[in-house]
Amino acid sequence: MxxxxxxxxxxxxxxxxxxxxxxxxxxxxxxxxxxxxxxxxxxxxxxxxxxxxxxxxxxxxxxxxxxxxxxxxxxxCPEGLFLSKEEPPWQAKAKIEANCLAINNVECRSCSDMCDAMAIGFSFQVGKVAQPEINLDECTGCGACVASCPTSSINVSNL
Ligand code: SF4
Ligand code: SF4
Ligand code: SF4
Incomplete structure (x- = not known):
């Protein structure tokens, strides 16, 4: 097994x-x-x-x-395993993990440059570099941000 x-x-x-x-x-x-x-x-x-x-x-x-x-x-697919194209493709969303450079106070915005949906915003916090935040309403789960991240800090999953 x-x-x-x-x-x-x-x-x-x-x-x-x-x-x-x-x-x-x-x-x-x-x-x-x-x-x-x-x-x-x-x-x-x-x-x-x-x-x-x-x-x-x-x-x-x-x-x-x-x-x-x-x-x-x-x-x-010959097996009929997929919904019609009119349905939403999935509920998948991106999530930024704790090893993200910006979360660890190192300037980085690579992920937001790749996001066509403009779902990744950065906000300023006292004593920190700008912090990434994903707008889950805008994120399509396309995964374009994943490969751009130098520290492999982004995962896409069904919420
Ligand atoms: S998965 Fe796609 S839409 Fe979502 S944050 Fe990443 S690039 Fe943007
Ligand atoms: S790009 Fe996405 S929708 Fe197109 S074949 Fe690949 S997995 Fe399917
Ligand atoms: S690309 Fe990766 S390390 Fe850089 S801000 Fe985005 S999630 Fe953080």
Whole structure:
């Protein structure tokens, strides 16, 4: 039997803290029961962020690039595992972890430069460099900020 908690311990950081499944997945809980691991979504992904994750099931790796919400993974899937394009792709949001440079008082704003949704703001606090803050209403969970972070301090997960 595969010890998933142990595997998680040694997994390379993908900027995806809860093994986020693909956008528009109908049912994340039953995904591994129904996905045949055919790899068609992996081949079709516009930005090549779909990788073979735990057990060979497709998973997102935001260290490679962002999700453009192109819907090609969904279109490629022969198993009917995706919602229609009119539905929201997911509830995923970015989260900044405690090892962020700015939180540790080192000037850095790389993540906000990458955010097309302008969801990352910086606020001034006495005695500190400007501190990042993610506006969860604006964040699309695209993951564009993840690869830009020099300290791998951003994870995207379903809230
Ligand atoms: S929506 Fe497009 S970019 Fe996002 S995971 Fe699917 S194929 Fe890749
Ligand atoms: S996940 Fe996308 S929208 Fe959210 S903060 Fe990062 S770059 Fe902005
Ligand atoms: S890029 Fe990373 S280290 Fe820099 S402010 Fe954003 S989260 Fe912090």
């Amino acid at each position: 595969v010890d998933l908690s142990r595997r998680r311990l040694f997994r390379r950081n993908t900027g995806n803290s809860d093994n986020l499944s693909l956008p528009w997945i109908k049912n994340a809980e039953s995904f591994t029961d129904n996905c045949t691991r055919c790899g068609l979504c992996v081949d079709k992904c516009q930005t090549k962020i779909i990788v073979n994750g735990d057990g060979g099931f497709p998973s997102i790796d935001f260290t490679k690039d962002e999700c453009t919400f192109c819907y090609q993974c969904a279109e490629a």
